[in-house]
Amino acid sequence: MLAAGRPAQAKASTSRAIPADLRPGGRFDRFLADRAAKDLFSGVVVLAYRGRPVLRRTYGMANKATSTPNRADTRFDLASVTKTFTAVAVAQLAQQGKIAFHEKLGTYLQGFPAEIGQTVTVHQLLTHTSGIGRPAVGTEPPTRPEWDTIQKLWDGTAKAIRALPLQFTPGTQYRYSNDGFFLLGEIVATVSGRSYYDYVREHIFTPAGMTHSDFFTKPQVTADPTIARPYATQRSGPRVDFTASDFFPFVGGPHRGAYSTVADLLAFTRALGNGTLLGPAHAELITTGKMIMPPSEQQGLTRQHLFYGYGFIDAIVNGRHVVGHSGASAGAANNLDTFPSQDSVSVILGNYDTPIAPIAEMARQIIT
Template identity: 60%
Template sequence: MTRPMARRTVLGALGAASLAGTALVAAPGAANAARPKDLRPGGAYDRFVAGRAAQDMFSGTVLIAHHGQPVLVRAYGMANKDQSIPNRPDTVFWLASITKTFTALAIAQLVEQGKMAFHDTLGTHLDGFATEVAGTVTVHQLLTHTSGVGRPAVGGGTPPGLDWNSFDEVMDGTLALIRQAPLQFTPGTRYAYSNDGFFVLGAIVAKVTGQSYFDYIRQHVFSPAGMAHTDFYGRPQVLANNAIARPYSTQRDGTRGDFATSPYAPFSTGPAGGAYSTLSDLLAFARALTAGKLLNPAFVDLITSGKHALPPSEPPAQVEFYGYGYLNTILNNRRIVGHSGSGPGAANRLDIYPDLNWASIVLSNYDTTINPIIQLERDLITR
């Protein structure tokens, strides 16, 4: 059992390893560096994931990398069951909330350039919000899910926006609904995960830059990171592209249905979760981020460091914080930075280990939990 850390020790660990410049890029001799056999092909991790797939508890791709070089790459299950198309290492998956790392990075780029500030209020950049929202909610609070902005969780019934058929309609329609919603709590007083908050951040990116959020991310995140197979896709594009894995969501009777063909599937989940990518592209993103190619290293450390303490969750850790669009976890006194992504027919995780030079990516087109896979990966890397 891991011994709890004192507050001073926790704060020290949070700042001990700088994410930028952590040598996720290949280092001399790294390809021949000693790597635990349990993380290599045929090892405990490889066998465990294969076992989950054999039980139809996992469908997707996994990658383990050291110093930016893949150590293990695997693909399991079907990308399209109707057409018998298997998942492959280069299959494109819906990232869901991993998209938030790109949105937060875009905000930080604009702050670095002096075009905005983290303490700016929402009303500094966007109009149409109630005075108590526009004048009090800050960019910092939106990034850390402490703003109170967003619609409360809804129960049954048809969700709004199913008739939207373009990225403009998704952005405009969602922002109109958010503008009508009262604050759920006084900004800064508590944490409540908010997809709507990241839609607002995407709208701020568009307002400050004068171009669409989607074009900005393509030009300033995906392109410089070398993410050639990453993009935002609408539902019609997903249905027409056999390179994209169909998301198979769990039904009430336990069967799995293609969520992309569901009448409840939205056109896109936008800045909060609408990006699609591959294993190799996410590894390229991790390399570019840690090498300071997308953002000054000081700002990389800023957005990936912990801002708000989170309650215990799965998989377990000593402590977990939310930063600016990045989760910051400490396990076995080692820091892990990244994000999860989940939704109907999606379960994903990007983990970067700053002080160990490892990275792990799991992309799944099932919504069956991948926590057992993540827990084993983390235990093997940090032990």
């Protein structure tokens, strides 16, 4: 279960338990400052112990055009960290008996041929073993300029996924699938009778106290000074604001694109661990590794073993479990790590797409 969500421990001083290398002025703090000084990181980082931040740092600009700096309460595009919310939503409905992990896709959604609808299971969608979907990184853009409303984007994506053949026999391989998680969001909406967005707001963001988290449309992102603009790396020249691209999506979805703050993600880990969002059994179920991930995943991060659970990555680092998820896209690089046996959390949110693996790796090595 997630570390920060555990009930409060004894209120004795925690200073002895916090490694000096994690404290302000320590090795991690100095390394992070150096990365930012070299323009390799722009964003916010927080390290927490027993639910309380022990180090919080902000670097770079949320909006370079207006010289607006990133702040502790700046909202960032979470990219694939969003999948953790979708997994919790599915598990909540499963806990209520409205979704079964063994059930077939066709039980909940229509429009698929029998070899898909009557074969692929909810479990396989959650573990990226369904065979459904376009490559996570490829030449085909995941969105289109003409999808300029929430409904157009939702309908267009759903139609595109239904036109795809299976990439492999369900259950025989692991292959990361954004499209698979989009379908999980469709299932949440169908079963709950609410839009996916409203369901997550009402059943995850609100009860968890995530007051600064939401799914924002492209006009909202470009108008709100509290939202960090995504600066995408170019083959030559400076980084550019990705919101100006035709391929910046009108709104995020179940697979990527929620916006949140470091404080809200800490609140999320607490709510997941203390029974606010899920009972202990279901919280443990979704955060426990089920499918071995290939060595090519999470490059730059050392670990003894790497597994995918239900919307959460479960790694073993220095003999310790590290549970969470990463998220990367044009102008976004994020990582959420929880350390159950250390009762610690590391949150890195960035609006550059420069890899943040060196930062996450140092935090992992020191904490474990």
